[in-house]
Amino acid sequence: MEDFQRAIAAYCVFRPLPRIYRPMTSATRPTRRPRTRSGPSSSFTRVRRLADRGVYERDVIASILDAGMLCHVAHIVDGRPVATPTFHWRIGDRVYWHGSVASRMLKTNAQGGEVCLTVTLMDGWVLARSAFNHTANYRSVLCFGRPLVVEEAQEKARLLQAFTDHWFPGRWPTLRPMTRKELGATLVLSLPLDEASAKVRTGGADDPARDLDFPVWAGVVPVRESLGAPLAEPGLKQGLAKPKVRPPSRARVGAARRPGTGC
Numbered sequence: 298m299e300d301f302q303r304a305i306a307a308y309c310v311f312r313p314l315p316r317i318y319r320p321m322t323s324a325t326r327p328t329r330r331p332r333t334r335s336g337p338s339s340s341f342t343r344v345r346r347l348a349d350r351g352v353y354e355r356d357v358i359a360s361i362l363d364a365g366m367l368c369h370v371a372h373i374v375d376g377r378p379v380a381t382p383t384f385h386w387r388i389g390d391r392v393y394w395h396g397s398v399a400s401r402m403l404k405t406n407a408q409g410g411e412v413c414l415t416v417t418l419m420d421g422w423v424l425a426r427s428a429f430n431h432t433a434n435y436r437s438v439l440c441f442g443r444p445l446v447v448e449e450a451q452e453k454a455r456l457l458q459a460f461t462d463h464w465f466p467g468r469w470p471t472l473r474p475m476t477r478k479e480l481g482a483t484l485v486l487s488l489p490l491d492e493a494s495a496k497v498r499t500g501g502a503d504d505p506a507r508d509l510d511f512p513v514w515a516g517v518v519p520v521r522e523s524l525g526a527p528l529a530e531p532g533l534k535q536g537l538a539k540p541k542v543r544p545p546s547r548a549r550v551g552a553a554r555r556p557g558t559g560c
């Protein structure tokens with residue numbers, strides 16, 4: 298038996314086992330301490346097209362993830378690219394998503410293959426004097442890496458609470474408690490923010506000087522995504538408090554960014 302264990306240990310030292318055979322590390326273990334970065338975490342995440350819109354600071358990336366109501370998870374299924382919209386939330390240096398254990402996306406992601414998770418906030422259409430120079434104000438994030446499965450039931454419940462309470466603060470403790478079966482039917486995945494980039498555009502139209510006298514309206518049409526006033530279910534018991542809802546996000550990366558044309 299000892300020989301077998303030694304052989305396994307030696308094998309693991311030289312060749313990482315396929316993920317399915319590796320003992321699961323907690324998906325919530327703290328990742329490397331984030332640096333306050335002024336540059337990209339890897340060559341892959343360096344914004345090349347309109348590079349001055351690239352932002353790599355962890356707090357900016359976190360604020361965009363927190364403000365986004367949904368993400369898309371891109372992954373490969375049977376050799377084909379799939380980008381699946383789903384909900385996400387962030388705690389510390391990791392972003393999380395969840396769903397049914399029967400979901401093809403989640404089952405695929407649980408195998409630990411590379412994914413790209415992206416969140417986009419549209420802040421405004423930018424109308425220039427020419428069609429060519431029309432653009433948009435936005436904040437977007439791309440995160441790359443291999444997801445981990447959250448295995449431990451209590452940890453899973455804690456994370457699901459964080460998701461619910463992110464949008465509806467204080468709601469989780471007021472709910473009918475989740476059953477063991479419901480928890481078992483739910484898969485929670487996480488991705489570290491070790492390899493992530495943001496791209497941000499703010500400001501007005503950036504027409505060339507020769508177009509400035511052209512007689513057409515130019516400027517910004519703001520776009521806002523926000524939660525509306527809650528509408529009660531029919532038959533609700535009297536006297537129940539309405540849910541608290543998260544206030545709309547404000548674009549925090551503002552004036553400093555240079556406008557420009559293109560996206």
Ligand SMILES: Cc1cc2nc3c(=O)[nH]c(=O)nc-3n(C[C@H](O)[C@H](O)[C@H](O)COP(=O)(O)OP(=O)(O)OC[C@H]3O[C@@H](n4cnc5c(N)ncnc54)[C@H](O)[C@@H]3O)c2cc1C
Pocket residue numbers: 341342343344345346347417418419433435436437438439493494495496560
């Ligand atoms: C709402 C919205 C609308 C857009 N519309 C258009 C459009 O119509 N046409 C168009 O060409 N582009 C558009 N873009 C920009 C687009 O997302 C790409 O940034 C751009 O096309 C350059 O792609 P690329 O592959 O050359 O990027 P590169 O700069 O070569 O990408 C290198 C790395 O930079 C990072 N990166 C690139 N783009 C983003 C991003 N948006 N957010 C975070 N990180 C990023 C990634 O880590 C990527 O691996 C839009 C972006 C947003 C948010």
